[in-house]
Amino acid sequence: MSGETDARPATSGGATQWSDAPSRDALQLIAEGVTKVAGFGIAAISVVRSDGKLEVMAVAGSDEAGESLKGRRTPIDQLSREIAKADDWGLFRFVPHERLDASAGEQWGWVPDIDPIDDAPDAWHPLDLLTAPLYDDGGVLRGTLAIDLPVDGRRPGEGQRAVLNTYAEQARQAVIVALEREMLSEQVRMAETARRIVRRATAQLSMDRVVEDSREALVEGFNAAGMWLQTFDQDGHGAIYSAVGREIELSPAMVQIAETAARIAWEQQQPAVVAPDRPFGPTITDEQGELILAFLAEIGVQSLLFTPLGAGPECLGNLVLTRVEGAADWTEAEATSALDIGHDLGRAILNARTFEREHQLVEELQELDTYKGQLIATVAHELKNPLTSVMGHLEMLESSPDFSGTTRSSLNAMERGTRRMVRVIDDLLLLSKVGDADNPVIPVRVDLRKIVDEAVDLITVAAGQKGLAVRIDAPDEPVLALGDATELDRVCANLVSNAVKYTPDGGAVTVSLARAEGEVVLTVADEGIGISEADVARLGTEFFRSSNPEAVAQPGTGLGLAIVSRVVARHGGRMSIRSALGEGSTFRVFLPSG
Numbered sequence: 123m124s125g126e127t128d129a130r131p132a133t134s135g136g137a138t139q140w141s142d143a144p145s146r147d148a149l150q151l152i153a154e155g156v157t158k159v160a161g162f163g164i165a166a167i168s169v170v171r172s173d174g175k176l177e178v179m180a181v182a183g184s185d186e187a188g189e190s191l192k193g194r195r196t197p198i199d200q201l202s203r204e205i206a207k208a209d210d211w212g213l214f215r216f217v218p219h220e221r222l223d224a225s226a227g228e229q230w231g232w233v234p235d236i237d238p239i240d241d242a243p244d245a246w247h248p249l250d251l252l253t254a255p256l257y258d259d260g261g262v263l264r265g266t267l268a269i270d271l272p273v274d275g276r277r278p279g280e281g282q283r284a285v286l287n288t289y290a291e292q293a294r295q296a297v298i299v300a301l302e303r304e305m306l307s308e309q310v311r312m313a314e315t316a317r318r319i320v321r322r323a324t325a326q327l328s329m330d331r332v333v334e335d336s337r338e339a340l341v342e343g344f345n346a347a348g349m350w351l352q353t354f355d356q357d358g359h360g361a362i363y364s365a366v367g368r369e370i371e372l373s374p375a376m377v378q379i380a381e382t383a384a385r386i387a388w389e390q391q392q393p394a395v396v397a398p399d400r401p402f403g404p405t406i407t408d409e410q411g412e413l414i415l416a417f418l419a420e421i422g423v424q425s426l427l428f429t430p431l432g433a434g435p436e437c438l439g440n441l442v443l444t445r446v447e448g449a450a451d452w453t454e455a456e457a458t459s460a461l462d463i464g465h466d467l468g469r470a471i472l473n474a475r476t477f478e479r480e481h482q483l484v485e486e487l488q489e490l491d492t493y494k495g496q497l498i499a500t501v502a503h504e505l506k507n508p509l510t511s512v513m514g515h516l517e518m519l520e521s522s523p524d525f526s527g528t529t530r531s532s533l534n535a536m537e538r539g540t541r542r543m544v545r546v547i548d549d550l551l552l553l554s555k556v557g558d559a560d561n562p563v564i565p566v567r568v569d570l571r572k573i574v575d576e577a578v579d580l581i582t583v584a585a586g587q588k589g590l591a592v593r594i595d596a597p598d599e600p601v602l603a604l605g606d607a608t609e610l611d612r613v614c615a616n617l618v619s620n621a622v623k624y625t626p627d628g629g630a631v632t633v634s635l636a637r638a639e640g641e642v643v644l645t646v647a648d649e650g651i652g653i654s655e656a657d658v659a660r661l662g663t664e665f666f667r668s669s670n671p672e673a674v675a676q677p678g679t680g681l682g683l684a685i686v687s688r689v690v691a692r693h694g695g696r697m698s699i700r701s702a703l704g705e706g707s708t709f710r711v712f713l714p715s716g
């Protein structure tokens with residue numbers, strides 16, 4: 123045995139690990155057959171690796187040779203050079219030692235330590251080379267069976283050569299099967315890796331991102347030249363995400379074929395392969411298949427694997443992976459993995475769609491809200507001036523001595539009505555001001571004690587009329603909050619006036635102030651009519667008034683708490699409401715301390 127060698131381990135140099143034990147055993151068995159039956163001391167079977175080297179996979183006959191040979195890698199060129207000088211013995215090639223290139227260097231890695239048996243021409247020389255190159259049906263070299271050390275010390279005669287040929291044929295078939303199995307399991311492994319990556323990518327909510335993150339994995343995992351992915355929208359259009367590297371223009375006819383085929387393929391859960399000399403299968407008609415092949419030829423692609431994408435009964439798109447000439451055929455295992463990926467990507471399309479719809483809806487709602495705010499602000503502004511003028515004139519008329527009796531009382535009623543309208547308009551204007559993000563609070567230190575005192579002062583008359591006791595429970599020293607004094611004043615006034623308004627005669631209202639960690643707390647508690655749980659959830663919505671008839675009986679607009687909650691929110695504070703029907707309510711406002 124002779125030749126250049128490379129003693130790198132089998133796992134390096136671009137080769138994959140020979141993981142398939144049954145294949146290895148089959149090769150070993152054949153090598154042992156040669157040593158036990160065909161009368162040779164040593165036999166070695168090698169396979170061709172993707173990096174163009176022959177790797178020794180099975181050695182029989184000598185443990186010592188086995189140790190040193192297994193995993194050895196030899197360039198194919200070396201073998202070709204030696205075989206060129208060989209005698210043709212059927213499947214075997216024999217190179218007598220005298221023809222071997224002396225500069226060939228090291229032997230296959232192992233030279234038997236023997237001398238020729240005698241001087242006869244058929245005596246075996248330790249440097250004689252007897253190897254069967256093993257070709258597949260396409261004439262491609264896939265491995266070798268090399269033998270050495272004839273037991274009788276002689277070069278094999280006709281009879282022995284015939285036996286050797288049968289072993290060479292067996293070895294040929296075993297090597298082909300082993301390599302195919304290895305390739306298949308490698309394909310499955312790669313496709314599964316791609317699937318894992320795609321699956322992770324599908325957590326993204328935009329289809330662009332999903333495709334961006336899975337593109338490379340798909341192309342690499344499927345050993346593809348490129349890919350494109352088409353999604354269908356409900357209106358039948360959708361997007362095409364194109365191949366890696368170069369952009370591919372799909373004609374409308376091609377898109378249409380792909381869409382129809384995808385729907386059938388999803389229904390049948392059957393990916394399709396389009397390749398020359400291969401039936402197109404149930405998904406694609408012959409006519410469509412020919413059109414696709416012609417298109418592929420135009421863009422320099424040999425074949426494609428076509429996978430439908432979907433979720434549940436709905437087909438949502440298709441994925442196309444392409445291969446150029448010379449690449450392996452698409453296998454069943456790859457098609458199965460691609461279909462699994464089709465399910466993952468289908469779910470991703472659905473997620474992306476839902477997300478997009480929600481996003482759109484939120485945007486629309488926000489627009490509507492902005493519009494509502496603008497409408498309220500505009501109307502309030504427009505009404506404010508004429509109302510002020512009406513108020514002025516009414517006050518003037520009321521102070522005139524020309525009127526008396528019913529006219530005067532009408533004027534009074536008109537003034538009360540107008541005053542009420544002015545209050546509503548003022549509330550609306552304030553509401554729009556505190557809801558305007560472009561008009562933030564300019565915070566200063568505000569003493570809440572003063573604000574509370576003023577609010578209680580203002581309500582004293584009304585409270586007194588109802589026989590209500592309003593109590594203040596606050597520390598002696600200032601309680602400072604950070605905020606806008608006018609706005610905080612409205613918060614306090616609204617809460618206190620509500621407490622008085624919604625508490626029946628004779629009840630009690632307590633307004634308290636306290637400091638907590640980094641916050642100040644304003645509490646307004648009453649023993650009034652209370653609010654139901656359902657109504658509490660809706661408090662703070664503009665114009666909301668509770669459904670409780672006792673509450674509706676009181677005058678009000680439903681704007682007070684809306685103003686309170688917006689002011690509190692824009693101060694970076696929060697509000698809590700504890701209430702039960704018939705038992706009273708407690709409103710608590712937490713504000714940043716000053």
Ligand code: ADP
Binds near residue numbers: 621661673681707
């Ligand atoms: P308004 O008092 O003008 O109706 P608000 O926005 O101040 O508007 O209050 C909204 C609703 O919340 C009121 O209509 C009332 O039903 C309920 N509410 C507010 N404060 C209290 C309270 N202290 N006790 C009972 N109900 C209340």
